[in-house]
Amino acid sequence: MALLSVLTPVLAVILCLVLGFMLVKSRETPSTTVEKPAGASKADFRPWVDQDLQDDTDTTARQDEDDGDWVDGNEEEEELPHVPYSPTRYPEEAMLQRSQEFYTVLNQRRSVRFISPEPVPREVIDNVIRTAGTAPSGAHTEPWTFVVVSDPKMKHQIRLVVEEEEEVNYRQRMGDKWVNDLAPLRTNWIKEYLDVAPYLLLIFKQTYGMLPNGKKRTHYYNEISVSISCGILLAALQNVGLVTVTSTPLNCGPQLRLLLKRPANEKLLMLLPVGYPAADATVPDLKRKPLDDIIAHI
Amino acid sequence: MALLSVLTPVLAVILCLVLGFMLVKSRETPSTTVEKPAGASKADFRPWVDQDLQDDTDTTARQDEDDGDWVDGNEEEEELPHVPYSPTRYPEEAMLQRSQEFYTVLNQRRSVRFISPEPVPREVIDNVIRTAGTAPSGAHTEPWTFVVVSDPKMKHQIRLVVEEEEEVNYRQRMGDKWVNDLAPLRTNWIKEYLDVAPYLLLIFKQTYGMLPNGKKRTHYYNEISVSISCGILLAALQNVGLVTVTSTPLNCGPQLRLLLKRPANEKLLMLLPVGYPAADATVPDLKRKPLDDIIAHI
Numbered sequence: 264m265a266l267l268s269v270l271t272p273v274l275a276v277i278l279c280l281v282l283g284f285m286l287v288k289s290r291e292t293p294s295t296t297v298e299k300p301a302g303a304s305k306a307d308f309r310p311w312v313d314q315d316l317q318d319d320t321d322t323t324a325r326q327d328e329d330d331g332d333w334v335d336g337n338e339e340e341e342e343l344p345h346v347p348y349s350p351t352r353y354p355e356e357a358m359l360q361r362s363q364e365f366y367t368v369l370n371q372r373r374s375v376r377f378i379s380p381e382p383v384p385r386e387v388i389d390n391v392i393r394t395a396g397t398a399p400s401g402a403h404t405e406p407w408t409f410v411v412v413s414d415p416k417m418k419h420q421i422r423l424v425v426e427e428e429e430e431v432n433y434r435q436r437m438g439d440k441w442v443n444d445l446a447p448l449r450t451n452w453i454k455e456y457l458d459v460a461p462y463l464l465l466i467f468k469q470t471y472g473m474l475p476n477g478k479k480r481t482h483y484y485n486e487i488s489v490s491i492s493c494g495i496l497l498a499a500l501q502n503v504g505l506v507t508v509t510s511t512p513l514n515c516g517p518q519l520r521l522l523l524k525r526p527a528n529e530k531l532l533m534l535l536p537v538g539y540p541a542a543d544a545t546v547p548d549l550k551r552k553p554l555d556d557i558i559a560h561i
Numbered sequence: 562m563a564l565l566s567v568l569t570p571v572l573a574v575i576l577c578l579v580l581g582f583m584l585v586k587s588r589e590t591p592s593t594t595v596e597k598p599a600g601a602s603k604a605d606f607r608p609w610v611d612q613d614l615q616d617d618t619d620t621t622a623r624q625d626e627d628d629g630d631w632v633d634g635n636e637e638e639e640e641l642p643h644v645p646y647s648p649t650r651y652p653e654e655a656m657l658q659r660s661q662e663f664y665t666v667l668n669q670r671r672s673v674r675f676i677s678p679e680p681v682p683r684e685v686i687d688n689v690i691r692t693a694g695t696a697p698s699g700a701h702t703e704p705w706t707f708v709v710v711s712d713p714k715m716k717h718q719i720r721l722v723v724e725e726e727e728e729v730n731y732r733q734r735m736g737d738k739w740v741n742d743l744a745p746l747r748t749n750w751i752k753e754y755l756d757v758a759p760y761l762l763l764i765f766k767q768t769y770g771m772l773p774n775g776k777k778r779t780h781y782y783n784e785i786s787v788s789i790s791c792g793i794l795l796a797a798l799q800n801v802g803l804v805t806v807t808s809t810p811l812n813c814g815p816q817l818r819l820l821l822k823r824p825a826n827e828k829l830l831m832l833l834p835v836g837y838p839a840a841d842a843t844v845p846d847l848k849r850k851p852l853d854d855i856i857a858h859i
Contacts, residue, residue, distance in 0.1 A: 345843035350669045351802050352837065355682055358801040362688035365800045369695045369793065371648045384653055389852060390660035396855050397667045398792060399807040405850050410857045417859050484809060487788045487830075491807070494696060494792020495667065502663045503656040504649050509697040509789070511782060523859065532785075539650065545643035552703050554687060557694050559708045561715050561821065 369498060370551075375506035377544035378460040378536055385413075387503055388462055388537065394499040398492035401483035406469040407492050410523050413462055417522075421465075422457035424518045425534070429454065432513045456508070460536035464507075465519060466493055467529035479528075489532050500537060506544075507535040667796060668849075673804035675842035676758040676834055683711075685801055686760055686835065692797040696790035699782035704767040705790050708821050711760050715820075719763075720755035722817055723810045723832070727752065730811045754806070758834035762805075763817060764791055765827035787830050798835060804842075805833040 353361060392409045400406055412418055429452035457463060468489040472480040482488075493509075500507055512519070516531035651659060690707045698704055710716055727750035755761060766787040770778040780786075791807075798805055810817070814829035 343845040343847060346846045348671055348673060348675075348838055348842045348844040349840075350671075350804070350838065353802045355685075358685050358803075359682060359688070362685045362692070362797065362801045365797055366688050366692040366695070369692050369797075372695055372697075373646055373648075374697050375646060377646075384657060385858075387653075387656050387660045389856065390657070390664050392856050393852050394660070394664040394667050396849060396852070397664070397670055399670075399672050399795070403847055405855065407855055408857065409855055410859060412859045414859050487784070487809065490785045490788030491792035491795065494789035494794075495796050496792075497697070497789065498793050498796045499660065499663055499667075503660045504651045505656075506648070511785065523857075525857075540646055540648065542647075544646045546646040547641040548644045549641060549701055551694060554691050554694070557703065557705055557707055558687065558690050559706065559821075559823075560683075561708060561710045561712050 369501055372497065372501040373506070373546045374508040375540050375544055375546060376456055376508050377541040378456045378506060378538040379541045379544075380459050380461065381539050383461050383505065383538055387505070388464075391496060391499040391503065391505075392464075395492045395496035398488065398495050400488035400492070401485065404469075404472060404480070404482045404485070404488070406472065406482040406485040407489045408467040408469060408525065408529055409496075410465040410467065410525070411462055412465065412523075415458070418460075418463055419458055420522060421463060421519060421534075422454055424515050424522065425454055425457060425512045426452055428513055428515045428518075456536045460538040462537040464496075464533075464535040464537055465523060465531060466496075466533040466535070467520070467525055468532045469528050470530060471528050473528075486532065493533055493535075496535075504539070505537055506540045507537045510534050667799055670795065670799040671804070671844045672806040673838050673842055673844060674754055674806050675839040676754045676804065676836040677839045677842075678757050678759065679837050681759050681803065681836055685803070686762075689794060689797040689801065689803075690762075693790045693794035696786065696793050698786035698790070699780065702767075702770060702778070702780045702783070702786070704770065704780040704783040705787045706765040706767060706823065706827055707794075708763040708765065708823070709760055710763065710821075713756070716758075716761055717756055718820060719761060719817060719832075720752055722813050722820065723752055723755060724750055726811055726813045726816075754834045758836040760835040762794075762831075762833040762835055763821060763829060764794075764831040764833070765818070765823055766830045767826050768828060769826050771826075784830065791831055791833075794833075802837070803835055804838045805835045808832050 388411055392411070395409065396405065396407070398407075412421065433452045466489060468485045469482055470485055471482050474480050497507070497509070510533065512531070512534050515534075519531050519534075520529060686709055690709070693707065694703065694705070696705075710719065731750045764787060766783045767780055768783055769780050772778050795805070795807070808831065810829070810832050813832075817829050817832075818827060
């Protein structure tokens with residue numbers, strides 16, 4: 264009995280520790296349940312979206328905050344001088360004609376998966392990218408890098424990375440739904456054009472930038488800005504008679520970034536093979552929505 | 562002593578409960594640190610990003626899953642016929658010249674906040690939007706709606722919504738950092754151009770679509786697709802000598818959607834005031850990055 268009485272506190276302590284441990288575990292579990300679906304949903308319900316494509320201004324901002332690396336903006340506080348702006352003005356007739364002609368040119372654009380190996384002058388590609396670089400961007404951060412790959416070995420390495428991931432996507436991740444949606448386009452994981460096209464353009468969004476003093480600068484709206492820039496790039500390509508197919512390779516971003524030796528602040532947004540269309544190129548017989556379906560006048 | 566001996570287990574229990582409670586709290590704290598910023602960061606660190614702008618394919622997909630509303634894709638399973646594609650081909654000289662000329666035109670584009678009230682032919686605007694509608698989109702979903710507002714009362718109502726929210730953004734949400742970054746652009750919450758410009762274009766992304774049978778169709782990559790379309794739209798505007806300023810009004814999306822009576826699957830991505838530049842328009846004397854800073858050849 265004396266022994267029992269001595270042991271009681273010890274037993275009580277053990278009991279309490281067990282209870283405390285169970286309490287801790289029970290607290291952990293709901294938190295895991297809440298978090299997992301957020302992560303799991305990307306794998307289960309949304310496998311076709313490259314997680315690398317998410318705009319991570321959020322993550323970056325938090326990281327900056329943690330690092331105490333926030334730029335205080337003083338370097339840029341001085342106001343830029345304003346200058347008069349008077350661009351070319353066209354008479355109404357000319358405007359109408361130009362708007363019609365531009366539409367006619369761009370309406371011929373199609374996503375083309377059959378690209379000719381014929382060489383394309385590099386200066387044309389440079390001008391196209393120069394043009395893409397005129398896009399607006401959040402707070403004028405110009406958060407884009409255009410990597411132009413013409414080296415056959417590098418093109419082939421890119422192809423290997425993309426095809427490996429795409430095959431997994433098609434076979435496992437995408438699910439019947441997305442594969443069926445793509446069926447009319449006859450697309451699959453074999454991307455011959457990655458070897459054949461004279462150029463591969465890999466467009467990276469810079470999620471943050473570096474100031475001359477080595478501090479980070481957040482790039483607001485970097486994904487939207489770079490996508491706008493890509494729209495202008497597509498228009499510039501079409502304007503010179505070159506073709507491409509807009510692709511956002513699933514889950515290949517990190518591998519391709521390392522392969523191309525791009526810095527950690529850059530994330531792959533798009534991969535565009537560029538060249539002349541092959542002589543026997545075909546495209547699916549898709550129609551575009553009529554104007555009335557995409558416009559509303561108020 | 563007997564009392565003490567009786568109380569010892571009680572004291573031990575109390576001590577254990579206190580320790581257990583502290584353990585639970587200490588477990589909670591890191592979990593709060595990890596989780597809260599994800600939620601709080603939107604309010605604290607990332608106030609300048611309109612939450613409405615997030616690509617919510619995720620949410621939609623999950624919702625569809627819950628509703629059991631997944632389209633099985635059978636309606637579209639039949640393959641579209643392929644047709645030959647042979648667009649205009651230019652000799653190298655012509656390509657070079659066209660690429661240079663297009664760059665020259667687009668390089669004159671600037672974000673202009675001083676817009677003339679002069680009327681602009683509606684047919685030009687229609688052609689510009691027709692052109693934007695030629696953009697590629699994920700699985701050819703064409704997930705865009707262009708709302709063209711020329712009614713002065715509606716323009717003013719839009720201005721009231723935007724200015725009210727923008728003032729709150731400037732005063733409270735944005736923080737010194739972002740306000741300082743914008744200082745060189747001399748931008749603030751007074752948006753006179755929303756009354757003055759002959760047209761306001763409000764561009765909505767459709768996060769999902771409706772099939773003829775009433776089922777939902779997920780719009781993959783809708784935000785990137787609509788942003789690409791906006792890039793083409795900006796090029797088309799510049800091509801006819803019209804100006805705009807790219808804006809993504811913070812937190813106004815839901816209000817403006819209701820004001821414009823847009824359906825629930827549409828989310829505001831951009832608001833563009835469009836017109837001729839005012840006679841005394843000025844722009845900040847910004848420079849663009851040189852080509853070497855945005856391109857890498859491999």
